[in-house]
Amino acid sequence: MTRNQKAGRLEVGGRSVSTWWRELAKIKDGVGNVGGSWFADRVASWVGSGTDTLFWQDRWLGDVPLCRRFSRLFDLSIYKSSTVAEMFSLGWEEGGAVWGCRRRLWDWEEQMIGECRRLLDDFVVQTDVSDRWQWLPDTSSGYTVRGAYHILAHQVQQIDDDIRELVWHKHVPAKVSILAWRLLRDRLPTRNNLLRRGIIHPTAKYYVTGCGNDETAPHLFFHYNTFGALWQHIRH
Structure with missing residues (x-):
């Protein structure tokens, strides 16, 4: 973990932080950029120990973050900002503390927990391996400025095409x-x-x-x- 990271998240810092770093954090979170969260939608966390990956908010299990796939459970959870490692230690088996909620669940919400648990059944935490980020458009070579430029250029072209059809x-x-x-x-x-x-x-x-x-x-x-x-x- 670097001084600019905390639990897998970029820390923007206080008033003294540079404008460049603030803008970089916005790109990570997909704020104010063309195509919405173009960067966040193309990175995923490969989880080893789980200490630098947020259980609900990071994309690490499936195509979308668990907070979006199971938005109802996320809203009710009392562990919204916990990492994968912390949730694993709490226990995500049936009746585990991970599923602690702000109120008693309805039957259909219990069924949703069962669906989420099934996704976690085959996952094993590797305590001696660090988490790392993956650039999904090219998992072999990783992130490159050239690759990101081509993605943004394609999105701009798509927006341009939409405007052309409208005009x-x-x-x-x-x-x-x-x-x-x-x-x-x-x-x-x-x-x-x-x-x-x-x-x-x-x-x-x-x-x-x-x-x-x-x-x-x-x-x-x-x-x-x-x-x-x-x-x-x-x-x-």
């Missing part, structure tokens, strides 16, 4: 589709774009109403108070 819809007038497409590609003749192409003088880059902002497409369509308010009216 170029047969029920949308052609002139509306063209305007929307040029807006998404930042190809409209805003003052900022005209300045970049050398068509207008630098002193003419500011917004036509004299608000002091550069006339960019996002500001023109969404941020400026007068025009941005139109979207609220259209929405309602």
Whole structure:
């Protein structure tokens, strides 16, 4: 365990921690990134001793974390943040302390515990072997920047394809589709774009109403108070 890890989790730290480390922790948890939890969905823990793997919240037994597969049991559990090693020592056999809950369970919840126990029947903790993370897209070579780049590029392309189908819809007038497409590609003749192409003088880059902002497409369509308010009216 490193000084930046605790029970298999990245520790963000206090106020003095670097911005870079905060952003890295966000990537691990899939916060604010394209495609949702693109990183967390592609890593899994290979459990040896179980000391660095969270029983409920890490992906180590099956395709999804147990907290998602058995969300009801997770909500009721009194051991939400325990590691695999800690849960193993408590005992996950029938009647084991692992299944301690905040209230008495209904019959269907007891059946859910039975299903979870069956998943654990063949698992054996190896006390002398450390846990390790696996990069699922390439378990042999492991994580590489090149591989992660290709995954993200594919996701961006997929999002782009979805937008294309939405914009170029047969029920949308052609002139509306063209305007929307040029807006998404930042190809409209805003003052900022005209300045970049050398068509207008630098002193003419500011917004036509004299608000002091550069006339960019996002500001023109969404941020400026007068025009941005139109979207609220259209929405309602």
